[in-house]
Amino acid sequence: MTFRQFIELLKPRIALMIALTAVTGYVAVADKVDTLALLLLTLAMVLGSAASAVFNHVWDRDIDRLMRRTAKRPMATGAGTPAVGFALAAVLMIAGMTVAHLVFNWVVALHLFLGGFVYVAVYTVWLKRRHWTNIIIGGAAGSFAILAGAAAVNQTDWMLPMVLALVLFLWTPSHFWALAILLKDDYRDAGVPMLPVVVGEQQTAYWILANSVALVGSSLLPWTMGLLGPVYGVTAVVTGIGLLAFNLKLVLTPTRYWAGWNFAASMPYLLLLFIGVFFDKHW
Template identity: 60%
Template sequence: MTFRGYLELCKPRIAFMIALTAVTGYAAVAPTVDPMQALPLFLAMVLGSSGGAVFNHFWDRDLDSQMARTANRPLVNGAMADPRHALWFAAILVTAGCALAVTALNWAVAAHLFLGAFVYAIVYTVWLKRRTWLNIVFGGAAGSFAILAGAAASDPSLWLLPMLMAITLFLWTPSHFWALAILLKDDYAKAGVPMLPVLVGDARCAKYILWNSLALVASTLLPWAFGALGAVYGLLATAAGGWFLMRNWALVQEPSRDNARSTFLGSMFYLLAIFIAVVVDKHVASLLF
């Protein structure tokens, strides 16, 4: 199999996002951002997330063969002669990520990295995905462990702000993924995957997304309410939350594919805005005010 095929197995965009999430968790609690900590953290999280993604490719290859979006993945189109080789690749990636975390950072980072990969690969992919629409709700904990891993890279004893941010990541995932699931509803229905819009329809799913997003936006304000972050963060988070809820409301008013796509893409910009707000409040605002 080609290098490009192995790279596709790693789901690099998701791996990058998980690593960025971890670095944001690190920046949230670190007095200053030290590249000697941030860089190995980023790389370790890329490796760990990639390992979980490879396992997901292996386990879901039967489902992938039934969906247009995934029908040409490497373990479906025969690019890898024996799909079981992907299990070794996944194990090597997760082991390498944990080893790097332990040697360059600490055991707490490695533990959170492993738990994140475990939740995605086993809890979400193996246990929940084919059984219940709550699959992505609990599967979203994988992103929460990235925040905790990042914070542990600076100081494993600090817990308040990382836990509040982990709650935000936990609540962000359903709003993000349910919007995507509306776009991919036909594929999921064909493969028999019980994603929420398959079970309840687009209109009702849009309402679930809105209610979840209300809880999500409220959770982003908790670090401000508890004094873990300052007013700059609070104002930026409030503005970003209002913007995101407007997109959610548009989807409720008209549960079309265009509005679902807008909500899906908007969720990524919203999360990035929250990350930027954390870094600005922690490392920029203190220099200006």
């Protein structure tokens, strides 16, 4: 296995997103930001996310071979063996939980583990190949990162972290269903019942819009509940209107072109919300 294949095995972009999510949970409850603590929190979350990614590569290697997007993944091509992959996943998860426990506390380690458990056991092993609700329930995996970051600061201040975790939970289906429209043929060929495969592009577009209405509504809760101020509130309103506009365009024109735009728009939407949390709390 080459170094490039090894890095691909860890899904670094997802790992960095999980780390950013945990950092958002941290800054949401912290009175003062500790740079060293953030670096160590990032390390723990990256290790935990990488562990889940490796397991996902190993478990899905058979269907990865059937999809153009994933056919060249290391485990799909036989560049790595399942035994080595499972061992690496275990080592990475133990390392991440150890850092989380020793540097912070057992609650951070527990949430790191629960995020991995939901992604691996609930989403990858149980639901992905069985039912279209896979990504809805599997989306809870990322929410645990918010809670882990918050627990690194305060184990009892849960109101804002729980609301932000809800936002992330609702963000995941809208984000992923747009991608699933783009990859519908791949998922159909691999026998994976993602929503567009089951109900088609038009119905998926309606589901994305309905889910995003709930998402934008939940994103306003920190402001309307007085947990965050106007900087975050304005950010949530403006970005929410933008996201819903893309969703509505997809409903009116359910093409892969607009699905691509919806997928692309969902990432900066979430990033801007996270930035809004930071500036509202620490600017």
